[in-house]
Amino acid sequence: MNEHELLERINVLEYHQKLLLKLLNDPKLELYKLIIENGLTExxxxxxxxxCDRLNIKYEEQKAEGYVYFHPLFHELSSSLPPTLKIRNVINACLTQKFYLSLFQELEKYL
Known part of the structure; x- marks a missing residue:
């Protein structure tokens, strides 16, 4: 392992440590658990x-225009996730953490 790889791993560990400290105060932060479990970088x-910001904006715009099907947003989220994450786990974690709640409540329908 070279120096660059070692620094990267240290950065990931420091980031995960920050998330763990937040989890101690609020164990319902499921998204943070998912991040740590899957070894995602900052x-x-x-x-x-x-x-999620972009999808939420699209969702609000489409909803205001009268759209009732949001499967393209679900597909965009699904295809853009890091390979270690499963869409079902992400949506459930976001709902538990109340992260973009209305967006993820809608996307949950497509599971």
Whole structure:
């Protein structure tokens, strides 16, 4: 293992440690558990949050325009997740943590 790989692993561990400290105060933070269990980096999580921001905006716009089917948003989320994450686990964790609640309540229908 070279120095760069070692630094990357240390960064991931430090990030996971921060999440663990938050979990101690609130064990219902299922999304954080999922992040730690799947070894996601802080950069991967930022991309996921950005994706959720975009999907939530699309969802609100489409809902306002009268859309009733949101399967394309489900597909976009599913295809954009890191390979270690399963869509069912992500949606359930986000619902438990109340993360973009209305979006994930809608996406849950497509499981």
């Amino acid at each position: 950069q991967e999580v930022r991309k996921f949050y950005s994706l």
